[in-house]
Amino acid sequence: MTVNSRRKFLSQCLRGGLGVAALSAMQLRFMQSVLAAEQQPFNDYKALVCIFLSGGNDSLNMLIPQSGESLQFYQQARQQLAISGALALQPKHSVDDGIALHPSLAPLLPYFEQRNLAIVSAVGSLVQPITKAEYLSASAVKPQHLFSHNDQQNTWMRGREPEIVNHGWGGQMLELLYQQPDFASCISLAGSNLWQSGQAINPFGLTSAGVPELQASRKSDLRSNVIRQASRSLMGSQTHALGQYYGKINENAVERSIVIRQALQQAPEFTELFPSGNTLAAQLRKVAQLISAKDSLDVKRQVFFVRMGGFDTHGDQLQLHPVLLAKVAEAMAGFQQAIEASGNSNNVTSFTMSDFGRTLSTNGNGTDHGWAGHQLVMGGAVKGGDIYGAVPQQRLGGDRDVGAGRIIPNFANEQYFATLAQWFGLTTAQSLQLFPNLANFNQTNLAFV
Structure with missing residues (x-):
């Protein structure tokens, strides 16, 4: 059998033409690897790691003006939420009145100075300028x-305005590159999520503790035994279509769990690089382990999703927000160290997303839902040490304040996404297909990576 005819045979098997139900999970895994290699001949490896900050991070308060009118406007708007003791930044493109980093983000300062961290200023949902x-x-x-x-949250994960069909740009990006993405190319440490959901792919989920056992296979109570026996009976049916389908899903789930467990067994622990008691750090440690074992997974492109909540800071922001930012900074710094230690820095880009920024004005102890916000992008391929886009003055009633300190974005989030997607491997044409409003803006690539 020639190479082409063998690939045709494997393709027909995977698409149901030659009795998929008769194939073992390991045979399926082998054939998926062959097809993946055939579909998109990438010679390099790249991974995007989405860090979603749920609740609306007050990211405008991550960059603090240092002097002049900008500082006066900031203090007037922020009042008791104004930050002192910020860490001076020296971006490649200077900022009027100077700019500094929130002190809780101190672990990230060395990466900015080493030009592995970029800040994209004032990103938000836009249909057109x-x-x-x-x-x-x-x-x-x-x-x-x-x-x-x-x-x-749905708009940021979908990559466009609301639609009836819910698919995210992370999952769809893989489907534009591969006709049938391998399950190991799409892994979540934070459960199901829209960002990684495509037409034919959904994220493989695991926890910071590793691959969870299938519930029906590990519980021993009477009810679970009854369910398990009924499931086995159904799975054993070769004539009942539902039984065949259920059996194959269960078999694939077991096999995929084995594949990921084996990959993690080969990976370094990286324990010393990540702080304990930090859930985001625990998720990113597991991502770093999987990336270090990428060769055993035989994938050239991967997207990972992690999440941290608590950013809906309507109250107690002065106490809560610094703690949240410190955890983000510690987790991202630990992740970058682990990626560098495994020799993958130039191939892995981590980036933040959040619902929206928050208002400049306070409600007494916190802030309300806003619009534009700053985003962090880190990795060896990042053109770091700079702030992309003009840092907006935090001025109530200014020419970019549409009310209560809700700031009009510099950049559409689709411009931000497209820049990451094009680094990942999408063409400009594919980016325009994935992000339809991108055509309304002059820049389809913000060139921060």
Whole structure:
């Protein structure tokens, strides 16, 4: 059998043409690897790691003006939430009145100085460029449901305005590169999520403790035994279509768990690089382990998803937000150290997303739902040590404040996503297909990576 005819045979098997139900899980795994290598002949490895900060991170308060009018406007707007003791930054492109980093982000300062960390300024949901006058007069198209947590989380994960079909740009990106992405190319440490959901792929989930056991296979109570016996009976049916389907799903789940467990067994622990008691750090440690074992998984492109909550800081922000930022900084710094230690720094880019930024004005102890926010991008391929886009003045009533200190973005989130996607391997044409509003903006690539 020639190479082409063998690949045709394997392709037909995987697509149901030659009795998939008769194949073992390990045979399926082998054939998936062959097809993946055939579909997209990448010679290099790349991974994107999405760090989602749920609740709306007050990221404008991560960059603090140092002097002049900018500092005065900031203090007037932020009042008791104004940050002192910020860490001076020297970006490649200077910022009027100087700029500094929130002191809780101190673990990330060395990476900015080493040019492995970039800050993308004032990113938010946009359909097209819009001015304050256009926004207030409704003479330009506004994004839908701007200040709603659920809607904006979905918009950031989907990569576009709301649609009936829910697919995310992480999963769809893989499907544009591969006809049938390997399950190991899409891994979540934070459960199911829209960002990694495609038409034919969903994330393989594990926890910071590793691969969870299948519930029905490990519980020993009477009810579970009854369910397990019924499941085995159904799975054993070769004539019942539902039994065949259920059996194959269960078999694949078991086999995939084995594959990931074996990969993790080969990986370094990296325990000393990550702080204990930090759930985001625990998730990123597991991602670093999987990336270090990438050769055993035989994939050239991977997307990972981790999540940290608590950023809906309507109250007690002065106490809560510094703690949250410190955990993010410690986790990201530990992750970058682990990636560098495994020799993968140039091939892995981590980046933040969040529902939205928050208002400049306070409600007494916290902030309300806003619009634009700063995002962090880290990795050896990142053109770091700089702030991309003008840092907006934190000025109430300014020319970019549409009300209560909600700041119009510099960049559409689709521009941010497309830059990451093009580094990952998408063409400009594929980016325009994935992010349809991208065509409304002058830049399809922000060149931070």
